[in-house]
Amino acid sequence: MSVPQGTVSDVAPPPAPSRRGSEPHGRRWSGLGWGFLVKLAIMAVINAFGLMGIVAAVQAESWIIASVAIILLVAADIVYFTKRALPLKYLLPGLAFLLIFQVFVFGYTAYIAFTNYGAGHVGSQEQAVQAALSQGERRVEGAATYPLAIVERGGELGFAINDDGDVKAGSPDQPLETVADGAASGAPADVPGWTIVSRNQLLSDQALQAEVVELRVPVSDDPNDGSIRTRDGSTGSVYLSTLEWDEGAQTVTDTATGTVYHATESGNFVADDGTALPTGWVVNVGFDNFLRLFTDPAMFQVLASVTLWTFVWAILSVLIPFAMGLLFALIFNDDRIKGRKILRTLFILPYAFPAFMSALLFRGMFNAEFGVINDLFFGGANIDWLGDPWLARIAVLFVNVWLTYPYYFLVCTGALQALPADTLEAASIDGAGKTRQLRSIVLPLVLVATAPLLISSFAFSFNNFTVIYLFNNGGPAIPGAPYALGSTDILISAIWDISGVAGGAADYGLASALSILVFIVVGVISALAFRQTKKLEEYQ
Numbered sequence: 144m145s146v147p148q149g150t151v152s153d154v155a156p157p158p159a160p161s162r163r164g165s166e167p168h169g170r171r172w173s174g175l176g177w178g179f180l181v182k183l184a185i186m187a188v189i190n191a192f193g194l195m196g197i198v199a200a201v202q203a204e205s206w207i208i209a210s211v212a213i214i215l216l217v218a219a220d221i222v223y224f225t226k227r228a229l230p231l232k233y234l235l236p237g238l239a240f241l242l243i244f245q246v247f248v249f250g251y252t253a254y255i256a257f258t259n260y261g262a263g264h265v266g267s268q269e270q271a272v273q274a275a276l277s278q279g280e281r282r283v284e285g286a287a288t289y290p291l292a293i294v295e296r297g298g299e300l301g302f303a304i305n306d307d308g309d310v311k312a313g314s315p316d317q318p319l320e321t322v323a324d325g326a327a328s329g330a331p332a333d334v335p336g337w338t339i340v341s342r343n344q345l346l347s348d349q350a351l352q353a354e355v356v357e358l359r360v361p362v363s364d365d366p367n368d369g370s371i372r373t374r375d376g377s378t379g380s381v382y383l384s385t386l387e388w389d390e391g392a393q394t395v396t397d398t399a400t401g402t403v404y405h406a407t408e409s410g411n412f413v414a415d416d417g418t419a420l421p422t423g424w425v426v427n428v429g430f431d432n433f434l435r436l437f438t439d440p441a442m443f444q445v446l447a448s449v450t451l452w453t454f455v456w457a458i459l460s461v462l463i464p465f466a467m468g469l470l471f472a473l474i475f476n477d478d479r480i481k482g483r484k485i486l487r488t489l490f491i492l493p494y495a496f497p498a499f500m501s502a503l504l505f506r507g508m509f510n511a512e513f514g515v516i517n518d519l520f521f522g523g524a525n526i527d528w529l530g531d532p533w534l535a536r537i538a539v540l541f542v543n544v545w546l547t548y549p550y551y552f553l554v555c556t557g558a559l560q561a562l563p564a565d566t567l568e569a570a571s572i573d574g575a576g577k578t579r580q581l582r583s584i585v586l587p588l589v590l591v592a593t594a595p596l597l598i599s600s601f602a603f604s605f606n607n608f609t610v611i612y613l614f615n616n617g618g619p620a621i622p623g624a625p626y627a628l629g630s631t632d633i634l635i636s637a638i639w640d641i642s643g644v645a646g647g648a649a650d651y652g653l654a655s656a657l658s659i660l661v662f663i664v665v666g667v668i669s670a671l672a673f674r675q676t677k678k679l680e681e682y683q
Contacts, residue, residue: 186223190216211247215239249662256655257427262648264410264423271424275395275412276366276384277359278421283369283381290330291371291379293345293355294337302360302371303334304379312337318361319371330377345376352376395420432656445624446637446657453605453633456540460604461597463544468551469589473581476559487556494549502613505542530619532630539614539631543607547600551593558592559585594676601672602665606635626650634661 193216200209222228222235258264266274289304294312301314303322310331313319322335331339345351359370362381369383385399393406404412404419410426413419437443471490475483493501508514509528517526528538562585570580611617617632617640626640626648638657643649 182223186220189219193219211242215242252655252658255651256432256659257429258425258652259410259423259428259431260425260652260655261650262643263421264425266424268406268410268424271410271412271420271422272388272395273361273366274422275420276386276388277370279385279397280359280370280372280382281385282372283383286381288378288380289371290328291373291377292330292332292334293340293376294334295340296337300340300354300358301337302358302373302379303331303337303339304371305329305331310334313360313371315358315360318363342376428652432652433660435653436657436660441623441625445621445628448621448630449628449632449634449637452536452631456536456543456607456633457601457605459540460543460547460607461600463540464548465551465555465593465597465600467544467548468553469555471548471552472555472559473585476556487552490552491549493545494547494553498546498609499613501546502542502610505538505545506614509538529615532619535615535619535631539610542614543604543610546610554593554596555589558589561592562588591676595673598669598672598676602669605633605665606661607633608635608639611636612639 197212222231292303294301294303299314303312309321310323310326311319312322312334359372361370362368369381371379372382373379387396395404395412402414404414407413411419411423508516511527528534617629617636620629638654642654
């Protein structure tokens, strides 16, 4: 039977209403995803800091840093705003931190190792010229006196002068430039872009007064034009140096004596008679720092002694604590020992005590005059533990053993408790005694578990700066040694002394070269040791 036209069967069902159109406005907004909005906010902050770093690097002419920062920033934006780079969303942060805190640090250290960067060579040639000219400055006779105000911008002090109605401002790194005109007579009262330091603040702060007296602001880009200096903080005058810089000839001439200093490839201004200006600049010296470590007799002899002691120190700092820890672990792993938990707690107390405090306490205990070591154990004898080279080495090694054996005690205890009981039981049934089980089963299996830790401990002991520095500061001093090196210094503390961080002449280039060699030595030894540990796997 046919259905008449116009019935309900012929009428198409109305289309379903659009859910998007029927959703309230708040739900449509949440459709963007709050996670996306949070990500957008985080990436905005990252981009802001990244751009700040890029601008700062460009201003400092650090083109490599600027390039790397741009690459990382662009990579972050691409990874976190596209769907195709899902794995990199989790890998990129780790890779960025690895690049910044590991690769960059090592690369920059390698760069410094091929330069003369250090005391007297810390900047560019332009900065060296400015420093040289400032050392011979004298006030120009009959020079005009300018009303002056002390100004500050971004934590940097500067001067603002009134030059016939033109307000000029500048800092030690930025020559004077006109920032306003039509000013009234007297010291500038308003300096665009700068904050004026009040007179009351200047008079009440002696440190600020000393800084202002030493402050010098170049008159122009030409260092021969002199600089503005002040003695009272209210007026300034032009000071000129007795030295004159000729950029074309690359010479600095002392106008008072006529001596001419020529720029050299070593980054110094040297006269014909061999005298040199105290300030130089950073230049590439190739492998000179590395060669100096082996060709300078005084340096080579001292560093050879330090290197030998470093290996002895690193090896004994692993073997002795490990042997002690293993011995105590074997003893307290025996069920017949009563009160094992309490005794184990007592034995690991040195490990829980801060290492730097232990080093300082033992330093006092080993003192020859009032230390308890001499009083309690040697009948009050005057034994110079800290002044004699060999006694000092024994003392600092004792301190390090006391600090580290609880670590090996815990590790060996865990390794012993993890030994398969059926293997030991089978060996006992086969007639193997305790000594044979210890030699053929226990020790090989313990070494398999602890060998990687021993290798890493060797690398740590090789660079264990804390105990050496805090206990005796590397002393006693080696007579005639350069850079104040001592008998208990290891290579890492020798690098500290050479770098001049604690005082003295700094030689960052030489310290960086020695750091590279230490890195290579530790890396090679660790690689060889890890290959040898594979032979222990046959016992498993």
